Amino acid sequence: MASACASMAAVRPTVARKVSLPKSRKAAVARRASVPVRAVGIEQEVALDEAPLTLLREGGEDDASSMRARFEKMIRAAQDEIVSAIEELDGQKFQEDAWTRPGGGGGISRVLQDGNVFEKAGVNVSVVYGQMPPEAYRAATGEGGGGKEMIPFFAAGISSVMHPKNPMAPTVHFNYRYFETDAPEGAEGAPRAWWFGGGTDLTPSYIFNDDAAHFHGTLKDVCDKHDETFYPRFKEWADDYFIIKHRMNERRGIGGVFFDDMNDRPQEELLAFATDMAGAVVPAYVPLVAKHKDDEYTETEKEWQQMRRGRYVEFNLVYDRGTTFGLRTGGRIESILMSLPLTARWQYDMQPEEGSREADALDAFRNPRTWVA
Amino acid sequence: MASACASMAAVRPTVARKVSLPKSRKAAVARRASVPVRAVGIEQEVALDEAPLTLLREGGEDDASSMRARFEKMIRAAQDEIVSAIEELDGQKFQEDAWTRPGGGGGISRVLQDGNVFEKAGVNVSVVYGQMPPEAYRAATGEGGGGKEMIPFFAAGISSVMHPKNPMAPTVHFNYRYFETDAPEGAEGAPRAWWFGGGTDLTPSYIFNDDAAHFHGTLKDVCDKHDETFYPRFKEWADDYFIIKHRMNERRGIGGVFFDDMNDRPQEELLAFATDMAGAVVPAYVPLVAKHKDDEYTETEKEWQQMRRGRYVEFNLVYDRGTTFGLRTGGRIESILMSLPLTARWQYDMQPEEGSREADALDAFRNPRTWVA
Numbered sequence: 001m002a003s004a005c006a007s008m009a010a011v012r013p014t015v016a017r018k019v020s021l022p023k024s025r026k027a028a029v030a031r032r033a034s035v036p037v038r039a040v041g042i043e044q045e046v047a048l049d050e051a052p053l054t055l056l057r058e059g060g061e062d063d064a065s066s067m068r069a070r071f072e073k074m075i076r077a078a079q080d081e082i083v084s085a086i087e088e089l090d091g092q093k094f095q096e097d098a099w100t101r102p103g104g105g106g107g108i109s110r111v112l113q114d115g116n117v118f119e120k121a122g123v124n125v126s127v128v129y130g131q132m133p134p135e136a137y138r139a140a141t142g143e144g145g146g147g148k149e150m151i152p153f154f155a156a157g158i159s160s161v162m163h164p165k166n167p168m169a170p171t172v173h174f175n176y177r178y179f180e181t182d183a184p185e186g187a188e189g190a191p192r193a194w195w196f197g198g199g200t201d202l203t204p205s206y207i208f209n210d211d212a213a214h215f216h217g218t219l220k221d222v223c224d225k226h227d228e229t230f231y232p233r234f235k236e237w238a239d240d241y242f243i244i245k246h247r248m249n250e251r252r253g254i255g256g257v258f259f260d261d262m263n264d265r266p267q268e269e270l271l272a273f274a275t276d277m278a279g280a281v282v283p284a285y286v287p288l289v290a291k292h293k294d295d296e297y298t299e300t301e302k303e304w305q306q307m308r309r310g311r312y313v314e315f316n317l318v319y320d321r322g323t324t325f326g327l328r329t330g331g332r333i334e335s336i337l338m339s340l341p342l343t344a345r346w347q348y349d350m351q352p353e354e355g356s357r358e359a360d361a362l363d364a365f366r367n368p369r370t371w372v373a
Numbered sequence: 374m375a376s377a378c379a380s381m382a383a384v385r386p387t388v389a390r391k392v393s394l395p396k397s398r399k400a401a402v403a404r405r406a407s408v409p410v411r412a413v414g415i416e417q418e419v420a421l422d423e424a425p426l427t428l429l430r431e432g433g434e435d436d437a438s439s440m441r442a443r444f445e446k447m448i449r450a451a452q453d454e455i456v457s458a459i460e461e462l463d464g465q466k467f468q469e470d471a472w473t474r475p476g477g478g479g480g481i482s483r484v485l486q487d488g489n490v491f492e493k494a495g496v497n498v499s500v501v502y503g504q505m506p507p508e509a510y511r512a513a514t515g516e517g518g519g520g521k522e523m524i525p526f527f528a529a530g531i532s533s534v535m536h537p538k539n540p541m542a543p544t545v546h547f548n549y550r551y552f553e554t555d556a557p558e559g560a561e562g563a564p565r566a567w568w569f570g571g572g573t574d575l576t577p578s579y580i581f582n583d584d585a586a587h588f589h590g591t592l593k594d595v596c597d598k599h600d601e602t603f604y605p606r607f608k609e610w611a612d613d614y615f616i617i618k619h620r621m622n623e624r625r626g627i628g629g630v631f632f633d634d635m636n637d638r639p640q641e642e643l644l645a646f647a648t649d650m651a652g653a654v655v656p657a658y659v660p661l662v663a664k665h666k667d668d669e670y671t672e673t674e675k676e677w678q679q680m681r682r683g684r685y686v687e688f689n690l691v692y693d694r695g696t697t698f699g700l701r702t703g704g705r706i707e708s709i710l711m712s713l714p715l716t717a718r719w720q721y722d723m724q725p726e727e728g729s730r731e732a733d734a735l736d737a738f739r740n741p742r743t744w745v746a
Contacts, residue, residue, distance in 0.1 A: 246701075340719035
């Protein structure tokens with residue numbers, strides 16, 4: 001599961017007040033690919049008996065009006081709201097694990113496993129204080145200068161994956177995150193850079209056009225309220241991001257929206273956008289599971305779902321930025337890999353029959369469709 | 374599954390006649406880690422109706438006495454022998470897929486899926502002609518020089534993973550490979566470098582001391598016939614290689630032997646060693662499955678096996694050199710991922726009970742044991 005440090009692998013800060021986004025997303029992606037990902041050691045976590053009031057550093061720089069504090073408040077409220085909605089649908093409760101790190105930061109993982117409706121559902125919030133190598137900062141920003149000091153960063157995020165049991169009910173993933181870098185230790189200190197990122201995407205095993213239109217439509221409505229260019233850009237970005245390259249560019253699902261490195265407008269506006277997007281998860285997703293949770297299915301359909309779960313594992317372990325970053329930097333492993341399904345399948349050379357519903361799904365994964373005008 | 378190009382990610386050729394192995398394996402490993410792995414495009418394969426007499430280039434430089442030809446002959450004989458032994462044990466037949474590439478090279482995959490004894494067993498041979506970027510060659514060898522030409526390479530190998538159904542019966546993996554680089558195009562042409570690599574390792578879900586001693590002992594006997602330093606060195610190398618770093622350095626199993634970059638003695642001797650090691654797979658492994666294939670087991674034991682299968686997936690997709698190289702370079706995906714189990718499981722925060730057999734297995738994976746003196 002993409003942890004709060006998800007976008008660390010994509011470190012691309014810009015100077016806070018002198019906004020300088022690259023002209024196109026493609027340029028950002030190309031630059032990002034050349035940034036060497038370095039292991040940034042994050043301290044071992046300490047388990048807590050219960051979730052703390054805040055994961056921010058005690059006595060730190062963050063009063064209640066800081067973006068750090070407000071973002072944490074938003075993601076924790078979103079975690080509560082989504083967990084409640086899923087518990088109501090499933091009839092079973094999530095288990096909670098909370099932890100902190102000695103240097104500050106921590107997380108709260110909530111997991112529902114082998115429920116009535118869900119095979120596995122996890123909703124994770126985390127706050128990370130870390131140090132980024134200056135080469136990574138320079139490579140990312142294109143700034144010169146010979147500093148050798150590590151750049152302190154702060155990241156907070158919510159991330160979630162929910163895998164239902166019924167093969168007709170889709171899997172959802174979402175992740176919303178806020179990132180800041182500070183001046184190097186000892187230097188004077190307003191934040192040097194900040195940005196927002198996130199997204200929500202759907203991974204069905206079978207395609208239901210109405211469901212896809214409902215899911216994309218709900219996300220589009222929220223996007224449109226903030227900027228009518230968002231949905232078309234972020235829908236395409238998701239189609240480009242969730243690609244399993246070694247599977248002839250199959251996507252893991254039918255996408256949704258994905259964005260990163262957002263800092264081209266006031267923080268207030270971006271916080272409001274992230275808040276609304278997190279709030280859209282329940283209305284976009286829950287009705288689809290409610291509709292299909294008791295659908296009849298065959299053993300073959302269950303196997304197809306399990307094979308698609310295998311593809312999900314391949315995407316997450318090989319390509320997902322948050323997961324691969326988490327694996328390299330030693331985050332809390334059970335939270336990082338909460339995103340993996342309870343069970344998955346790899347059947348040698350499985351090819352769906354022409355004209356079958358499985359072939360239709362595979363076609364949708366290979367050739368992204370337009371779900372809402 | 375590690376394809377023939379397995380050791381490509383570890384390109385570390387040495388000049389053919391001027392043997393210059395690094396002083397210690399650790400140095401080689403450290404250097405290797407810093408070599409950027411580049412995608413070396415390998416042409417799309419063409420399916421064949423049946424396995425060809427040879428996968429080597431027609432009218433090429435390889436007469437029957439060349440090491441390329443002799444190595445191919447050896448791995449194809451090993452494939453036949455191992456497949457026969459597994460078919461006899463299982464009672465079901467392997468399916469075969471053969472392919473070539475327009476520029477030469479190809480492979481033969483044999484897979485037995487959902488058999489009587491095996492969940493999935495694959496034995497793959499392949500021959501790859503490719504081009505390696507000169508920076509990778511220089512970084513790997515430490516040689517200077519300003520050449521910009523791609524370095525042609527040849528790789529041939531056999532690789533296999535076999536996953537039995539019964540949780541008391543272990544999984545085995547083996548891979549033996551031969552690698553050559555040529556002078557750059559247009560330059561005069563004896564091979565510039567060559568080396569052998571390979572290994573055989575065992576992944577049980579439950580530890581049976583006698584079985585582990587039989588497996589390691591059989592490998593040790595073969596190693597000792599060639600060089601008494603081999604087994605201790607290659608056993609430790611396997612313990613170091615099959616580590617799942619993000620799982621607190623858990624190994625995927627109880628190891629065996631692993632070696633790479635071997636060119637410190639005549640090719641004849643190394644071919645003989647690789648031949649004997651491939652020949653040891655059946656006597657080392659088949660008796661263990663024969664012994665346990667009908668053992669009784671509980672649902673909990675099956676779940677533990679499935680969870681260990683999940684770890685196998687994590688190791689192969691995240692760390693295995695052959696698999697990760699194959700994913701990046703576009704080899705035949707169904708052959709590369711033949712190594713993945715038919716089914717696997719990820720259960721949130723599963724911790725074995727103290728004193729249980731599962732806890733004993735986990736301890737063996739975390740703290741490699743001495744199985745034979």
